[in-house]
Amino acid sequence: MKQKSRVFSLILVLALLFALIYLLNNNESVAYDSDDNISIAMNTMINSVIYCDNGEFEEYITDIQNVVTDLENEISWTIDGSDIDILNNSLQVSNSDLAQVIAVCLEVSELTGGCFDISIGDLINLWDISSGSEIIPSEDEIILAAQNSGYEKISIIDDTIILSESVSIDLGSIGKGLALDEIEIYLEQTDVDGAIISVGGSVLAYGNYNDAGDTWQIAIQHPRDENSYIGVLKIDEGFVSTSGDYEQYFEVDGVRYHHILDANTGYPSCSDLISVTVVASSGLLSDALSTAIFACGSEYAQTLLDYYGASAILIDNELNINVIGDLDFEILD
Amino acid sequence: MKKGDLVLIFAVLIFAVCLFLPSGSSENLIATIYVDGEVFETIELSSVSTSYEIEINECVLLVQNDGVSFISSTCSDLLCVNRGKLTSSSSAMACIPNNVVIEISEDSSSFHAVAY
Numbered sequence: 001m002k003q004k005s006r007v008f009s010l011i012l013v014l015a016l017l018f019a020l021i022y023l024l025n026n027n028e029s030v031a032y033d034s035d036d037n038i039s040i041a042m043n044t045m046i047n048s049v050i051y052c053d054n055g056e057f058e059e060y061i062t063d064i065q066n067v068v069t070d071l072e073n074e075i076s077w078t079i080d081g082s083d084i085d086i087l088n089n090s091l092q093v094s095n096s097d098l099a100q101v102i103a104v105c106l107e108v109s110e111l112t113g114g115c116f117d118i119s120i121g122d123l124i125n126l127w128d129i130s131s132g133s134e135i136i137p138s139e140d141e142i143i144l145a146a147q148n149s150g151y152e153k154i155s156i157i158d159d160t161i162i163l164s165e166s167v168s169i170d171l172g173s174i175g176k177g178l179a180l181d182e183i184e185i186y187l188e189q190t191d192v193d194g195a196i197i198s199v200g201g202s203v204l205a206y207g208n209y210n211d212a213g214d215t216w217q218i219a220i221q222h223p224r225d226e227n228s229y230i231g232v233l234k235i236d237e238g239f240v241s242t243s244g245d246y247e248q249y250f251e252v253d254g255v256r257y258h259h260i261l262d263a264n265t266g267y268p269s270c271s272d273l274i275s276v277t278v279v280a281s282s283g284l285l286s287d288a289l290s291t292a293i294f295a296c297g298s299e300y301a302q303t304l305l306d307y308y309g310a311s312a313i314l315i316d317n318e319l320n321i322n323v324i325g326d327l328d329f330e331i332l333d
Numbered sequence: 334m335k336k337g338d339l340v341l342i343f344a345v346l347i348f349a350v351c352l353f354l355p356s357g358s359s360e361n362l363i364a365t366i367y368v369d370g371e372v373f374e375t376i377e378l379s380s381v382s383t384s385y386e387i388e389i390n391e392c393v394l395l396v397q398n399d400g401v402s403f404i405s406s407t408c409s410d411l412l413c414v415n416r417g418k419l420t421s422s423s424s425a426m427a428c429i430p431n432n433v434v435i436e437i438s439e440d441s442s443s444f445h446a447v448a449y
Contacts, residue, residue: 009338037367
């Protein structure tokens with residue numbers, strides 16, 4: 001009898017063990033093969049992680065770099081012969097894709113009363129904060145550069161972009177997002193299962209990284225501690241862009257002069273927000289909206305996000321976090 | 334069933350569950366140095382007992398067991414040097430003019446990317 005009970009116990013234990021192993025294995029997802037690379041293009045870092053079984057990783061990574069370089073040659077205002085260079089110098093250029101992009105930018109400019117503006121190339125050049133300059137320009141210089149800007153001087157007729165006066169178009173605020181849009185178009189033509197691509201901190205989450213379709217986890221930079229993250233955003237796919245006052249800035253007499261300028265004042269924007277992360281259906285929108293909401297302030301957020309069907313995480317100067325829209329965002333301690 | 338059998342059942346079950354629990358995070362940081370878009374060197378930071386310098390593409394990097402920094406560069410803006418030491422996982426910094434990138438990652442990193 002004693003012996004029987006022992007055998008029974010053993011069988012029970014083994015059965016439970018196998019059931020447990022089966023359950024755990026059954027829930028375990030299988031990650032796709034992956035490879036990653038960091039390169040520099042568009043004056044920023046391109047961090048590509050590609051997930052694909054039996055994929056030609058090197059080819060994908062090279063192609064992605066080429067997609068970004070091709071776009072840069074088209075939209076960089078500092079590259080001779082780019083469409084934006086032609087536009088700035090000849091006051092008009094025909095390019096249907098570019099016309100659509102600029103139409104969206106003009107719409108955001110109108111919705112923000114000109115606070116977001118792509119025609120402030122002269123002001124950006126004057127401050128030159130992205131190049132590490134720490135000089136506050138004179139009032140006269142700022143007024144002059146501000147006069148040479150204004151989105152209302154840009155119009156679009158069919159596929160042609162026309163400037164009524166000489167203004168300097170600078171697509172720096174949306175260039176990274178545009179690159180991600182082009183990369184998404186490229187990835188859709190490949191066998192890649194999933195990819196997470198960061199172009200200078202703007203992120204595209206594409207497809208899946210495992211066969212369970214688990215969400216992508218994207219850390220959001222802490223705006224006041226460069227070596228930590230303020231939270232983790234979980235998304236199935238989409239575009240994520242963050243704008244803040246902490247990436248490129250200098251301080252004079254306790255005032256922080258950062259690289260995102262308010263077109264209406266000619267100075268670095270001074271809203272109630274220090275970091276804005278937007279999740280949108282395109283890189284153009286996530287970049288444009290994060291810049292616009294950061295520059296113009298939280299009062300513009302709901303309207304802009306509703307209009308474009310986007311969501312956002314707003315952080316104010318007391319590090320209060322406000323999540324707008326249906327986002328899975330976990331705040332880190 | 335005896336008391337001893339129950340103990341045995343629980344012991345085996347606990348052992349089985351432990352087998353499947355994720356192993357504790359190793360905090361094992363890996364620094365990868367990219368030069369001109371290619372991996373130049375991969376360094377397991379915990380194995381760095383004495384900090385040392387790497388000279389590459391007109392930049393000097395300081396490798397320590399808790400992070401990597403640019404200590405000098407010929408670039409005009411010096412944004413790389415002013416950035417200080419990179420210590421957190423899943424992050425990267427670069428000297429863009431000289432095409433040198435430092436990335437810190439962790440084997441068990443819980444993030445896929447960082448938005449900044």
